[in-house]
Amino acid sequence: MNEFISPDDTRYDERARALVRIGREAIAVADDEKLDAYFADDFVFHGPDGDLTYPELRSFFEAMRAAFEGFACERRTIVSQGQYIGCHTSMSGRFTAPFTASPIGTIPPNGQPMRLELINIFRYHEDGKLAEEWVQYDNLGFLRQLGVDLTQAPARPSVSA
Template structure:
């Protein structure tokens, strides 16, 4: 049994399977057409480093793909209720290019594997497009895995 949910797993409804697909087909790889169809024009992202608009989030995904070779965005668990989906998400790859979207500026690659575990809550509009997302993850732990010495300069 895989640790990740398949987009073909019929234990999940179509909206949940679409969430799995968008991670694999338009976040892990560049497909702005699919992203544009999935995200609402008024989408807002709420994360540890503040809010982002959809264009800002799309740029963040591009920065992740550029920095992390073999970048993946997979779902481990999904729970849905009404217009909401909760998910455990795993992003991973090998840190081979500069990461220009970190909260502390550009980070030089260290060649090491990267794995970022997130807890997401998604809200959808009645038309099915993604309207809002809240994300929590360990930003300090993420920076440490990228090789950042957070005690430097003290």
């Protein structure tokens, strides 16, 4: 049994299958035309490091593709209801080039495989375009996979009582 959902799996509605396709065909590989058609102009991404606009998220995808050889964006679980989709997404690849979009600055490659597991909630406009996304993932675990030594974090200022 394949661990990822196929875009042809008819157990899922068309909106869910389109989400699978966009991950494979326009996030994992560069296809700005497909992305532009999928995302609403007023799209907002809400993630662990703050909010992003669609152009900012598209730049993040570019940075992922550049840093991770064989980059993939696959869906594992999808629950679709009305204008919302809940999803478990897996992003993966081998870390072979500098990653410029980390929350701590550019990270040099370590040549190791990376797998980032995300929990997403997507909201769509009535016209079918993606309007909003909320994402949670283990940012510290992701940085560890990239070879970041988290014991070297800068000291936090003390708070006096």
